[in-house]
Amino acid sequence: MNSRKIQKGFWKRLAALAVMAVVCIGLYTASLVDRHPLMENEGREFVKARVIEVIEDNQQSGGVYIGDQTVELELLSGAHQGEHIQAQSSSAYLYGTHCTPNLKVVAIVSESDGELVGSVYGYYREPALLGMIALFLLTIILIGGRRGLYSVLGLAFTFLCIFWFFLPMVYRGYSPVIAAIAVVIATTLVTMYLVGGFTVKATASVLGTVMGVLVAGLLAYLFGKLARVSGYNVSDIESLIYIQEQLDIQVGQLMFAGILIAALGAVMDVSMSIASTLQELHDKNPQLDTRQLFRSGMTVGHDMMGTMSNTLILAFTGGSINTIVLFYAYGYSRMQLMNMYDIAIEIMQGISASMGVVLTVPFVSLIGAWMIVRAARKSSAGNGKTL
Structure with missing residues (x-):
């Protein structure tokens, strides 16, 4: 029975890889954009x-x-x-x-x-950078085994989505926010089903991740409206405006699209962790009902909220550490700091992404508990646990 289940899971993952390959071909086709460099490089090469x-x-x-x-x-x-x-x-x-x-x-x-x-x-420095990347990927595979290999494939697919789909779509003049949402959905589907298989917990993780990331983007938009901060208030707006004048890129949406993509990793982590925990708890004690599983998911989520929110806040802070040191050294007043565009944007990005992580906890706990109990009832009637 176990060998049949393993074999079934293998063929489902193989099907996922085949679908991913087809999608990659489609992404590559979409990436074939006739780009015209804005800087003249004729007769010059690196x-x-x-x-x-x-x-x-x-x-x-x-x-x-x-x-x-x-x-x-x-x-x-x-x-x-x-x-x-x-x-x-x-x-x-x-x-x-x-x-x-x-x-x-x-x-x-x-x-x-x-x-x-x-x-x-x-x-x-190219050999050093490639060596660092190779060491990182090799470490994931050696420690994670087959799951690690699937994680590497999911990571590669994420980068392909960004460079073969998101950037070409933005270059063609499509909405960066819509393109970012498409990347979030595609990346979540491929990564979750590669790592978790075609299971109930993977499906719950997909739904929870998409909902959490969309909430983060919505909150960023609302915070931007309240604080009167837009994508035109970023530090390199002059260069972006020049690009917008030459192309049809919607510069004002780039900041919000970036928030969606930046929040994806942390939200995905929380979502899969809670869904896997719920599945494990139900496997050990099949008598748990939806309400009990939901409470367990919330309990686990309470411990994850602080650390993952901390991770996002520190990531955004670390990316701006040079600016923060300058502000500190020049002795900017609180009134000046709290009303600067740079500070407002960093706070908006960090808070909205962290809110997405926090709200993912109840989303996944509720969806995962309901789906796991529902799948168990079907299993008792003769159906398998996998979707």
Whole structure:
């Protein structure tokens, strides 16, 4: 009986993977947008290079770097691969890097009157970043086993939804909020059914997650109306307005779409945790009714509310820590701080996402308890527990 149940679950997950593959193909087709870069890059390319020699250094007495270095580079990629050029490298914080022989860098190369002109863009850090990502994914698979593999697949699908669906739809002029809702629903369905299988608890988690994220978005909209904060009050609005003038992107909705996507992870975590707990409790004690299961879910949710809300608040705070340090150092008054757009946006994002997490608890507890008890009654009449 158990082997038959395992086999049945395997084929259902295989079907989910097949559906995900078909959806990925559809997403890729939707991502084929004819983009026209707003910055002219003709005749210029970013290439991997190696520092051969530092021709002129910019190190002063005392170890201070002033001005630019002049270096000789060997181009390791691009149309001029294998050629050697002289380039300038700044020791600034954001661009350039202090070059030493054999250092791998990224160079900007352009051709002018048949002569190559180059400058060092920055340190070549792609291998380090890819290594970090690979270590993260490998850790999930080694510790989580088959479930970990399904989690990685769900994570990959999430990124595909964002880069192959959300961004192209926004670029084409569609509503960012509607596109974000579609991403939330698609990601939730694939992730929950991959990790939890086609079960009652997975279905309850899907419903609870979607409801929680939509509530977070609605609250953000209402808070924005009350505080008179919109998507046009963000710090980089000048650049976004320029993009809006060139394209049909609905800039005003981007902030609210971002809140929906940002809240998804935490809401999904709470939703699946409570649904799994309810299913486990009912499996251990099938005599529990809907009311008792609901109370158990609320009890578990009470402990999760504080930690998950803390996670979201700290995540938004950590993302703005540089700004917060500046405000603290300059000694801004409470009246000034509480009426700044930046502070209002951070509070609105953190509170609305946390409210989505908190309200997910009763949503999932009620839906999960009702569905689990209902499935158990059907099971006693000869039906299986899985959907």
